[in-house]
Amino acid sequence: EVQLVESGGGLVQPGGSLRLSCAASGFGFGGNWMSWVRQAPGKGPEWVASIKEDGSEKYYADSVKGRFTISRDNARNSMYLQMNSLRVEDTALYHCATHRGRGFGYWGQGTLVTVSS
């Protein structure tokens, strides 16, 4: 059974930093593109970033480019999202997700990031 478990969310002030983690199990993590997708309260999903199987390619939404960094450790079946210079508008539930046909196959339950003073 595929499991994706996010952690690392919390309350942070504007301008602060957080590092999210995604622990994967139940599938060949190292052979899959992975992504972070966020969902602001009461809103639809928004793609944040994607990373290739071996970590050699990384892509970001314009809204987070230059502030967020996606990475992965295939030996630990884990993916990360380093978030710097956080803004109020970054407040959301952050999901990690596998890829399926250039969409998103399996999603974790998410970790909540709240940016507020």
Added chain:
Amino acid sequence: QSALTQPPSASGSPGQSVTISCTGTSSDIGAYDYVSWYQQHPGKAPKLMIYEVAKRPSGVPDRFSGSKSANTASLTVSGLQAEDEADYYCSSYSGTKHHVFGTGTKVTVL
């Protein structure tokens, strides 16, 4: 990248069909056959229902079907059941490994 446009709501009685549209541009839906649809129940993570316009992952009932014409994709749910009541989102590949989601449609089973 602007969000794909979906109607805010749709409804149908049990056993009926409902179709949800998802309108994009020639840079996303119109350019690629990489439209996906997700079902989201309150407090739950989204679940993939359709990928690559019309393919169903294993375990998704064949009551769910997808199609695309030009810049608009559609999801049809036939034989509506109570458990189909949920929010539905579309997404499309938009080039250079970027993705865009729809605004979401709340489906109500009357």
